[in-house]
Amino acid sequence: MSAKIKEYLGEEVKSADVKEGKVLTVRYRPNAKYMWSTGVAMSRFLKELKNGKIIATTCNKCGRIMVPPRMFCEQCFKPTDGWTYVKDTGTVNTYSVSFIAGDASRIKEPIIVAVIDLDGASKGMGILHTMSEIDWKKVKFGMKVKAVWKPEKERTGAITDIKYFKPL
């Protein structure tokens, strides 16, 4: 719509017409399932999360400690050399505040999504997660945070085994 065009030609179907069954519709839910193989590095990473630990891989050539772990150093073009644990504390590298939930519905209490550079890993190495126990207006770049884990029994070997990161 613009200043010149106030309404479109044709017959508009409003979402209420669909909801109230005033117009005929075809509804379909495609069965779009997929299975993603987590590979060597990510399989171990997820297994370690279940134990409440965060694991990284190391490269002897560039000396980086990489998290999430990978089997190949993308800077040296060689296989990584070993495994090491990193801490569950870190620094906010960047963040975003979302007032829209995963299904695009509006929410009052926003979701704070942040990239957390983990302590013990190389600079700029971290994971994407959410933050909580903080007013979204008070989130700052560079602030120190710590992971809040699910109780051991509830962990499934998923990134959600960490519930969120809270300020230290």
Next chain:
Amino acid sequence: MTLEKLNDPREIGHWPGHMETDYIYTLGIAGERFFNEIKKNGKIMGAKCKQCGIVYVPPRIYCERCFKKLEEWINVGKRGTVYTYTVAYIDLNGAKLKEPTIYAMLKIDDTDGGLVHKLGEIDPEKVKIGMKVEAVFKPKEKREGSINDIRYFKPVK
């Protein structure tokens, strides 16, 4: 320098996902009227172009040859001819069907259009291209304004 390998396949994780790609499709002006005629009156309608004489089944609102608005709707009856067909022995998920399903492209008699639908009351071996068929409707109370309000097409005796 070798890549670490997992020898036990149980060590390799999998991550299942499900993409929610639901949709609702509205039928448009012609589709709405076409399916309501099937639902309420058990009639298959076509749209006739006054200018070039083409009869569209399913009906449209404009003639795609001469761009004239199609205002004349006619009951085209429920008979047609098998234009081509295929026999499915498995369902959409690849599971074996107890009874094969016969899908056919049917030309509706005295029109220029047709419908894709199922054939019933006939053995797959006996289906022939060019055979005469007619629509079998669901009882009126079970019709909901869908192509499945026609259960199938059966051979004309």
